[in-house]
Amino acid sequence: MLSRPPALGAQSEDLLVTTGEAGRVGGRLVASWHSEPKTANPAIALDVVSKELITLLDADLIHINLATQRTEPALAKSWAVSDGGRRYVLELRQGLRFSDGQPFDADDVVFSFNLYLDPKVDSPQRDLLMVGGKPIKVLKLGPYRVEFDFAQPYAAAERIFDGVAILPRHLLEQDYENGKINQAWAISSAPGSIAGLGPFRLKQYVPGQQVVLERNPNYWKVDAARHRLPYLDEIVFLIVPTEDAEVIRFEAGDLDLLEKVGADNYALLEREGGAHGYRLFNLGPGMEYDFLFFNLNDLSAKHLPEIVRKQEWFRRREFRQAVSLAIDREAIVRLVYRGNATPIWTQVTPGNKMWVDEAIPHPARSLEKALELLRLGGFTRRADGTLTDSQGAPVEFSILTNPSNAQRSKMATLIQRDLSQLGMRVNLVSMEFQALMARAFDSYDYEATLLGLVSGDADPNPEINVWTSTGGTHVWALAEVHPLPPWQTELDSLMQSQTALLDFAARKAAYDRVQQIVAEEDPVICLVSPNVLAATKAGLEGLEPSVMRNYLLWNADRLYWR
Amino acid sequence: MKLKFALLGLALIHVLVLGAGFLAPYDPAEQNRDFPFAPPMALHLVDTQGHFHLRPFAYAQIYHPESSAAVPYEIDRSRMIPVHFFVKLAAEGGMGQSGEWRLFGVAPPHRLFLLGTDDFGRDQFSRLLYGGRVSLFAGLLATALSLALGLVLGGLAGFYASLPDHLIMGASELFMALPWIYLLFAVRAFLPLHLGAQESFFLLVGLIGLTGWARPSRLVRGVVLSARHRDYVLAARGFGASDFYLLRRHILPEALGVLLTQAALLIPQYILAEVTLSFLGLGVSEPAPSWGNMLADMQKLYVLESYWWMFAAGVALIPVFLLYHLLADALQQSP
Numbered sequence: 001m002l003s004r005p006p007a008l009g010a011q012s013e014d015l016l017v018t019t020g021e022a023g024r025v026g027g028r029l030v031a032s033w034h035s036e037p038k039t040a041n042p043a044i045a046l047d048v049v050s051k052e053l054i055t056l057l058d059a060d061l062i063h064i065n066l067a068t069q070r071t072e073p074a075l076a077k078s079w080a081v082s083d084g085g086r087r088y089v090l091e092l093r094q095g096l097r098f099s100d101g102q103p104f105d106a107d108d109v110v111f112s113f114n115l116y117l118d119p120k121v122d123s124p125q126r127d128l129l130m131v132g133g134k135p136i137k138v139l140k141l142g143p144y145r146v147e148f149d150f151a152q153p154y155a156a157a158e159r160i161f162d163g164v165a166i167l168p169r170h171l172l173e174q175d176y177e178n179g180k181i182n183q184a185w186a187i188s189s190a191p192g193s194i195a196g197l198g199p200f201r202l203k204q205y206v207p208g209q210q211v212v213l214e215r216n217p218n219y220w221k222v223d224a225a226r227h228r229l230p231y232l233d234e235i236v237f238l239i240v241p242t243e244d245a246e247v248i249r250f251e252a253g254d255l256d257l258l259e260k261v262g263a264d265n266y267a268l269l270e271r272e273g274g275a276h277g278y279r280l281f282n283l284g285p286g287m288e289y290d291f292l293f294f295n296l297n298d299l300s301a302k303h304l305p306e307i308v309r310k311q312e313w314f315r316r317r318e319f320r321q322a323v324s325l326a327i328d329r330e331a332i333v334r335l336v337y338r339g340n341a342t343p344i345w346t347q348v349t350p351g352n353k354m355w356v357d358e359a360i361p362h363p364a365r366s367l368e369k370a371l372e373l374l375r376l377g378g379f380t381r382r383a384d385g386t387l388t389d390s391q392g393a394p395v396e397f398s399i400l401t402n403p404s405n406a407q408r409s410k411m412a413t414l415i416q417r418d419l420s421q422l423g424m425r426v427n428l429v430s431m432e433f434q435a436l437m438a439r440a441f442d443s444y445d446y447e448a449t450l451l452g453l454v455s456g457d458a459d460p461n462p463e464i465n466v467w468t469s470t471g472g473t474h475v476w477a478l479a480e481v482h483p484l485p486p487w488q489t490e491l492d493s494l495m496q497s498q499t500a501l502l503d504f505a506a507r508k509a510a511y512d513r514v515q516q517i518v519a520e521e522d523p524v525i526c527l528v529s530p531n532v533l534a535a536t537k538a539g540l541e542g543l544e545p546s547v548m549r550n551y552l553l554w555n556a557d558r559l560y561w562r
Numbered sequence: 563m564k565l566k567f568a569l570l571g572l573a574l575i576h577v578l579v580l581g582a583g584f585l586a587p588y589d590p591a592e593q594n595r596d597f598p599f600a601p602p603m604a605l606h607l608v609d610t611q612g613h614f615h616l617r618p619f620a621y622a623q624i625y626h627p628e629s630s631a632a633v634p635y636e637i638d639r640s641r642m643i644p645v646h647f648f649v650k651l652a653a654e655g656g657m658g659q660s661g662e663w664r665l666f667g668v669a670p671p672h673r674l675f676l677l678g679t680d681d682f683g684r685d686q687f688s689r690l691l692y693g694g695r696v697s698l699f700a701g702l703l704a705t706a707l708s709l710a711l712g713l714v715l716g717g718l719a720g721f722y723a724s725l726p727d728h729l730i731m732g733a734s735e736l737f738m739a740l741p742w743i744y745l746l747f748a749v750r751a752f753l754p755l756h757l758g759a760q761e762s763f764f765l766l767v768g769l770i771g772l773t774g775w776a777r778p779s780r781l782v783r784g785v786v787l788s789a790r791h792r793d794y795v796l797a798a799r800g801f802g803a804s805d806f807y808l809l810r811r812h813i814l815p816e817a818l819g820v821l822l823t824q825a826a827l828l829i830p831q832y833i834l835a836e837v838t839l840s841f842l843g844l845g846v847s848e849p850a851p852s853w854g855n856m857l858a859d860m861q862k863l864y865v866l867e868s869y870w871w872m873f874a875a876g877v878a879l880i881p882v883f884l885l886y887h888l889l890a891d892a893l894q895q896s897p
């Protein structure tokens with residue numbers, strides 16, 4: 001039974017008219033999450049599941065279209081830039097209402113930005129909203145006009161507004177003033193107490209089982225036929241803890257889509273898909289990449305003498321380069337990802353077409369060259385093949401992996417074998433992911449680790465966290481290092497200077513240099529970038545799969561059942 | 563009869579895994595990256611033309627990496643690979659030393675995979691034999707440790723009664739109430755990172771053995787308690803025998819039967835403990851095989867659905883368990 005689309009509101013509503021073919025209204029979509037969302041509160045959400053929920057419940061001023069990777073108007077219908085890129089004046093859509101029916105205006109925007117920028121709230125957005133080390137200034141110019149002042153020109157420009165959810169002042173102001181904003185909007189709160197401007201609103205949360213979203217009747221987009229979006233009545237997220245369980249439930253018909261699936265299960269679906277009419281998506285290399293890194297933190301020789309001794313090796317560029325040269329990336333692509341991955345030698349993946357530096361060399365695996373580099377670095381091989389350092393100590397270290405990630409565990413076994421051919425003895429230590437992260441991020445009690453990173457945006461700006469020495473995701477050396485190696489100083493200045501370069505070519509040149517340094521110095525040894533693979537049941541239309549999260553559901557407002 | 567059969571069967575299995583260095587055609591860590599998940603190769607004596615060959619042979623397998631089939635291998639009946647006996651292994655590092663003698667093998671570049679390969683193209687047959695060493699001997703050694711501890715502590719508790727008895731039996735109750743698998747998890751998490759395969763094996767044995775002393779000690783205590791007041795013990799004591807002499811000569815031998823039965827029950831339990839821990843990634847680490855970490859691959863849906871030969875380690879556990887239970891049964895019946 002399909003109902004007629006909800007009638008359009010008063011003419012004063014400034015609705016966004018989308019292009020493209022009009023869909024059919026109604027139906028529900030069943031998807032899955034590996035864990036429950038921790039919160040529906042954008043000011044404290046850190047985990048990917050909560051973030052995905054929030055993109056469905058809330059809206060931003062200017063949005064990045066994940067299919068084109070470019071910005072487009074959202075709650076702001078237009079904007080003007082002045083003062084050499086330092087001032088943005090945004091015109092808001094008029095007559096919009098939150099999902100609880102209350103009106104939206106500039107006060108909500110000012111409230112939201114001030115909340116995110118408040119150091120007391122300590123929201124994850126705060127770092128991203130600092131330009132040139134200073135918070136953005138937000139001024140209300142009129143009921144539907146807001147001015148944003150940056151301390152210096154900002155290269156990524158309007159991308160800064162993407163993902164900054166606009167909050168309803170009428171619901172959250174009291175909590176904010178009482179200092180209780182971090183407790184607001186827990187996922188278990190009454191659905192009526194949570195409201196946003198996104199295509200859906202929370203309907204039901206059953207702990208450990210499911211989260212049900214329903215259509216936001218006040219959503220501000222309409223299709224070409226003037227039907228109010230979204231098309232779907234409901235989206236249900238079942239909590240399914242493992243990918244294998246997801247695949248089984250997808251095959252059983254319980255799930256309508258698999259947003260992201262591993263290469264092995266993709267092959268399984270490919271074999272069985274024909275009979276069931278699944279639609280499979282192989283989107284090519286994504287924004288994610290796997291890498292190996294050594295512990296380059298400055299450590300106290302008293303607490304971790306063994307690791308400090310081995311850092312003598314890890315700090316040698318020749319050692320890291322030799323490891324990189326000895327790793328058989330092709331084998332990782334073939335055996336771990338069944339060909340659905342691309343080898344990489346620097347951090348920008350081929351999926352990021354705008355920023356990838358095509359000039360980065362792709363040296364083939366070569367044990368001879370690796371051994372030559374090690375010889376230059378003062379290492380020698382004993383008669384039995386064991387590699388020893390200049391003190392005569394055998395080169396032996398451990399790599400941490402987490403067994404819950406089958407791909408990286410497999411990669412580690414391949415790397416162990418590859419490096420044994422250089423005479424290095426590698427021990428694999430598998431531990432639970434939280435324990436691994438505690439070692440890598442808090443105690444620094446590790447020698448080498450395999451991890452994956454996902455760029456949240458195609459733009460290099462969010463990567464500042466990874467490549468500058470003070471960044472929070474500067475994984476290989478989170479503790480302060482004295483003195484900084486010269487290449488790290490150069491990385492710091494390049495990453496800082498590119499934020500203020502408004503000319504794309506100049507910025508690209510700066511970021512190309514960053515990629516070159518990463519490729520040459522190997523602070524992290526980039527290995528492969530897996531393809532983004534997804535599957536849906538037949539009949540789901542309006543899909544514009546993206547290599548970025550949320551792969552299939554980023555345009556959930558336009559999905560419909562045929 | 564039963565006893566002989568069980569002992570013979572167990573001896574055979576243990577000899578097989580002990581002889582892994584000679585019986586297995588390959589190094590268990592050797593990766594053949596061009597043969598991932600190759601199916602088992604059958605040995606033949608008669609070729610496609612009906613000719614009989616005295617020397618067994620296998621047919622070559624062709625790998626089609628582009629194929630979407632579950633097992634993208636094709637048997638090439640035009641290429642026969644003869645099996646040679648008493649060959650020298652040309653290994654490239656790892657566990658096996660190059661130049662080792664092996665019972666059988668094929669001339670490189672051909673490969674013989676009697677039980678297929680895993681995801682790295684490692685020979686499952688070789689891994690099964692080498693892995694059996696770890697799993698079976700972890701069970702044996704851990705049992706020996708448990709029984710030795712149980713014998714000493716149970717003997718002391720039974721013989722001296724009163725305070726030692728209260729203390730030891732109290733501790734044993736505590737140990738029996740411990741959820742040991744979580745305990746092992748916790749202990750493993752605090753261990754240093756630099757454990758090689760050997761260290762982690764002995765650690766595993768130590769952990770499993772140490773946590774299991776409670777039950778055998780209670781059994782021994784019961785036996786000792788009843789033997790303590792036997793006439794011949796009292797007589798020996800009257801002649802001035804020392805405590806140690808009494809325990810060694812008269813009392814503990816009484817517990818021997820109980821201990822043997824207990825051993826036959828504990829060994830399979832401890833083998834299973836090793837398998838469980840390795841299955842969960844807490845046992846011996848890659849690339850050393852054990853039956854547990856070989857079975858760990860079965861946690862993955864695609865392996866479970868497509869590659870039946872990966873069950874080999876699970877299948878191998880069945881006769882081992884049956885034989886040990888048969889042994890326990892036989893030991894209990896023959897006093």
